[in-house]
Amino acid sequence: xxxxxxxxxxxxxxxxxxxxxxxxxxxxxxxxxxxxxxxxxxxxxxxxxxxxxxxxxxxxxxxxxxxxxxxxxxxxxxxxxxxxxxxxxxxxxxxxxxxxxxxxxxxxxxxxxxxxxxxxxxxxxxxxxxxxxxxxxxxxxxxxxxxxxxxxxxxxxxxxxxxxxxxxxxxxxxxxxxxxxxxxxxxxxxxxxxxxxxxxxxxxxxxxxxxxxxxxxxxxxxxxxxxxxxxxxxxxxxxxxxxxxxxxxxxxxxxxxxxxxxxxxxxxxxxxxxxxxxxxxxxxxxxxxxxxxxxxxxxxxxxxxxxxxxxxxxxxxxxxxxxxxxxxxxxxxxxxxxxxxxxxxxxxxxxxxxxxxxxxxxxxxxxxxxxxxxxxxxxxxxxxxxxxxxxxxxxxxxxxxxxxxxxxxxxxxxxxxxxxxxxxxxxxxxxxxxxxx
Numbered sequence: 001x002x003x004x005x006x007x008x009x010x011x012x013x014x015x016x017x018x019x020x021x022x023x024x025x026x027x028x029x030x031x032x033x034x035x036x037x038x039x040x041x042x043x044x045x046x047x048x049x050x051x052x053x054x055x056x057x058x059x060x061x062x063x064x065x066x067x068x069x070x071x072x073x074x075x076x077x078x079x080x081x082x083x084x085x086x087x088x089x090x091x092x093x094x095x096x097x098x099x100x101x102x103x104x105x106x107x108x109x110x111x112x113x114x115x116x117x118x119x120x121x122x123x124x125x126x127x128x129x130x131x132x133x134x135x136x137x138x139x140x141x142x143x144x145x146x147x148x149x150x151x152x153x154x155x156x157x158x159x160x161x162x163x164x165x166x167x168x169x170x171x172x173x174x175x176x177x178x179x180x181x182x183x184x185x186x187x188x189x190x191x192x193x194x195x196x197x198x199x200x201x202x203x204x205x206x207x208x209x210x211x212x213x214x215x216x217x218x219x220x221x222x223x224x225x226x227x228x229x230x231x232x233x234x235x236x237x238x239x240x241x242x243x244x245x246x247x248x249x250x251x252x253x254x255x256x257x258x259x260x261x262x263x264x265x266x267x268x269x270x271x272x273x274x275x276x277x278x279x280x281x282x283x284x285x286x287x288x289x290x291x292x293x294x295x296x297x298x299x300x301x302x303x304x305x306x307x308x309x310x311x312x313x314x315x316x317x318x319x320x321x322x323x324x325x326x327x328x329x330x331x332x333x334x335x336x337x338x339x340x341x342x343x344x345x346x347x348x349x350x351x352x353x354x355x356x357x358x359x360x361x362x363x364x365x366x367x368x369x370x371x372x373x374x375x376x377x378x379x380x381x382x383x384x385x386x387x388x389x390x391x392x393x394x395x396x397x398x399x400x401x402x403x404x405x406x407x408x409x410x411x412x413x414x415x416x417x418x419x420x421x422x423x424x425x426x427x428x429x430x431x432x433x434x435x436x437x
Contacts, residue, residue: 016067021048024103026111026396028091028426032064039064042152043085045073045095075099080131080164080424088152090165090424097130097423104428105418108396112416115400117407123416126288128280130423134166135279138194139174145182147174147193165424167279169201169231176228177206184224186217191240196258196269197231199279203258205271206235213239215251222253233258236271257331263287265310268334272327274304278421285419286311288431289390295362299386301348302367304328306335308392312365313339320344320361322351348373352380364389372398375405382409389434399430412437 019032021044029040034054039062044050049071052064069076079085079093092100105123112119139147140157148159163171173195181190192209206225208218215237226232234254241247249271257270263286269275276282290311298316300309305328309321318340323332324347333343344351348368364386366373372395373381381389382405389411393399407413411434419429 016051016053018049018051018070019064021046021050021073024107024426026107026426029063034062034064037062041066042091043094044069045076045099047073048076081162083149083158083160083162086151086158087149087160089149089163091426093424097127100130100423101125101127101418101420104420104426107426108416108418108428108430111396112400112403115397115404117400117403117413120413120416123418125418125420126281126284127420127423128278128284130420131164132167133278133280133421133423134170135199135275136194136196136277137163137166137170137174138192140192141178141190145178145190147178167197167201169197169204169229170195173204173206173225173229173232177208177225180221180225180228184217184221186221187214188216188218188221188237189214194272196275197279198258198260199262199282202231203233203255204229204231205255205258205269206232207238207271208235209238209240209247210250211240213250218251219253226254234271262307263311265335267305267307267310268331269305270327270331273325273331274328276307276421281419281421282307285392285421285429285431288417288419289365289367289392290315293363293388297359297361298363298365299361300365300367301351302369303332303343304367305331306341306343308365308367309341310335310339312363313341316340316362318342322346322348324348324350349377349380352377352384355384360384361386362388365392366390367392368398370395370398373402378402378405378409382406382411385410385436387436388414391432391434393430393432394427396428396430399432403432403434406434410437411435 022031025031029042030044032039041064050066051068054064056063075095077096084093142157146159148157151158189211190208194207197204236249236252238247239250257268260267260269262282289308294315296317298312298319300321303309303321303323309319313319322344329345414433414435417431421429
């Protein structure tokens with residue numbers, strides 16, 4: 001007997017309710033409670049009363065969208081961008097900047113303390129101009145060839161006409177690229193574009209990502225684009241990786257690197273290499289991390305192009321800078337030429353496993369990706385036993401995990417600094433100093 005096809009259950013209708021907003025949560029939302037359940041609400045502020053619509057309900061939490069602010073907080077301001085609320089790039093533009101810094105301090109402190117890390121009474125703060133700070137942006141193309149960012153709650157694209165957190169030239173270059181590609185119809189099928197500028201906006205590198213390996217007409221696109229954006233000194237076409245295959249550069253025109261003046265030095269930065277994103281705070285970050293430290297030997301792990309290593313080489317007899325990313329290692333070697341620094345092309349874990357166990361650095365600087373150091377790396381750092389470690393982190397959760405391991409191995413927290421490299425967003429950078437107890 002043929003079974004009747006099972007009909008899908010109707011979607012549970014969303015419901016509205018009034019909530020009191022309590023505090024910020026890492027990720028950009030704010031905490032409220034509905035029938036005792038933690039409910040995460042974006043675009044609200046602590047102390048506000050809001051009518052919200054529940055859009056997702058799980059066993060231990062719910063997510064909601066604000067429908068109406070019934071009682072606004074005094075920190076609420078008009079957003080600086082017309083796309084705010086739809087675009088997923090920013091989460092805090094509706095709060096004044098002083099409040100944003102308080103949110104981030106509170107989130108950092110709570111995350112560390114919940115993970116068993118005793119935080120100093122004072123968290124230092126480094127902050128700068130909260131607008132036009134980004135030196136790098138990445139946008140996607142829609143089916144009509146317009147550029148934009150992903151929306152807040154989906155992978156859909158919102159075409160943009162402004163981006164006030166980016167250096168002005170970056171969005172101008174992105175809009176110009178989209179116009180040139182549409183007008184010239186050269187057969188390129190761009191999916192995304194990445195743009196990186198030096199602090200003065202005098203040099204610009206671009207990467208256009210495509211679906212296939214055709215670069216027909218890219219030289220003409222580049223020439224026309226450069227006429228409109230004179231700071232454009234180099235551009236490359238990168239084919240997106242198919243399943244199991246990494247992206248690959250299939251054409252490169254102009255220069256492959258730009259010169260970035262930061263912390264008193266001129267750094268070479270190549271296409272795709274990591275460099276700190278906030279052009280107003282790079283100097284202060286580098287100074288806070290290196291802080292006139294001196295000694296015989298320093299290690300800079302996850303060194304990138306050498307922002308910290310180059311400064312450390314002024315005051316240490318020898319600096320070992322460890323980096324594995326191919327797009328960064330050549331620039332790192334170049335940036336350390338003629339200094340006390342040495343470039344080691346290796347990932348940090350492999351370097352620590354193969355290290356000379358008789359060498360004990362006076363200082364270790366570690367600036368890992370969002371995933372943090374991890375258990376094996378923290379264990380090896382504990383074996384090394386350097387008198388001081390400076391940990392630069394972009395994720396408070398993985399930072400907390402790693403700090404707990406280092407503290408358990410005999411280190412003590414000396415200072416915590418919040419470095420607001422990402423104003424208007426929930427993202428936060430921190431610099432933590434540990435000393436061997």
